[in-house]
Amino acid sequence: MDPVDIVFALLPSLLMFFAVSLGANSLERYVFNYARGRFELDRLAADVESVRTRISNIRIEYDALVEDKAEQELRLGERQSAYGTLMAREVEFSDPRNMVVYEIGIPKPRMTGWYVKAIGPEMHEMFSGPGSTVCPFPGRRAARLVIWGLPNEEAVRLRAKKTFGALSEIMVIRPFDGKIRLGDA
Numbered sequence: 001m002d003p004v005d006i007v008f009a010l011l012p013s014l015l016m017f018f019a020v021s022l023g024a025n026s027l028e029r030y031v032f033n034y035a036r037g038r039f040e041l042d043r044l045a046a047d048v049e050s051v052r053t054r055i056s057n058i059r060i061e062y063d064a065l066v067e068d069k070a071e072q073e074l075r076l077g078e079r080q081s082a083y084g085t086l087m088a089r090e091v092e093f094s095d096p097r098n099m100v101v102y103e104i105g106i107p108k109p110r111m112t113g114w115y116v117k118a119i120g121p122e123m124h125e126m127f128s129g130p131g132s133t134v135c136p137f138p139g140r141r142a143a144r145l146v147i148w149g150l151p152n153e154e155a156v157r158l159r160a161k162k163t164f165g166a167l168s169e170i171m172v173i174r175p176f177d178g179k180i181r182l183g184d185a
Contacts, residue, residue: 102126105148113176114147114155120168127168146176 035041102125107113120127122141132143150158159173 101131102129102143102145103148104145105150107148111148112152114150114158115172115174115176116145116147116158116170117172118143118145118168118170124168142171 101115104126105113118127119135119137119140119142122128122132122139126132126145127141127143129143131145132141135142147155155173155175158170162170
């Protein structure tokens with residue numbers, strides 16, 4: 001076999017390769033247009049884009065809901081803490097030992113006493129004893145006391161003045177009937 005025979009043998013393949021390379025672009029366009037029309041590629045691309053947009057919108061809403069949830073959990077935690085504090089105070093005030101009051105004077109038969117709830121300096125005996133409790137002011141405590149032998153006009157004056165001693169302030173003053181209400185604690 002000489003080189004001329006080889007060229008003649010390969011010539012149809014080379015011509016076919018040349019023809020295909022010239023028509024490849026038009027063949028590619030034809031296949032693309034056929035697929036676009038037959039399989040609705042434009043509509044599918046638009047549907048994919050709308051799904052992507054919807055997913056991004058859902059993600060934004062999800063992030064907003066997660067923030068709201070965190071905020072509500074924080075508020076819930078604060079309220080649970082406040083509730084726990086109130087429950088602890090209720091247990092504290094339901095304890096009979098906390099119903100003790102500081103007494104000023106000596107009770108006598110047929111004598112009216114006056115129940116007073118006052119806030120004063122914690123260094124004073126009546127504000128540091130068992131009938132006292134904490135208050136929101138630093139260095140001060142609330143105390144419950146009963147004053148015996150106080151004339152009515154003096155009690156009215158105390159109620160109007162709202163002061164008890166030099167550094168104390170009266171919150172509640174009422175006639176004492178021998179019972180301390182839980183709300184007065």
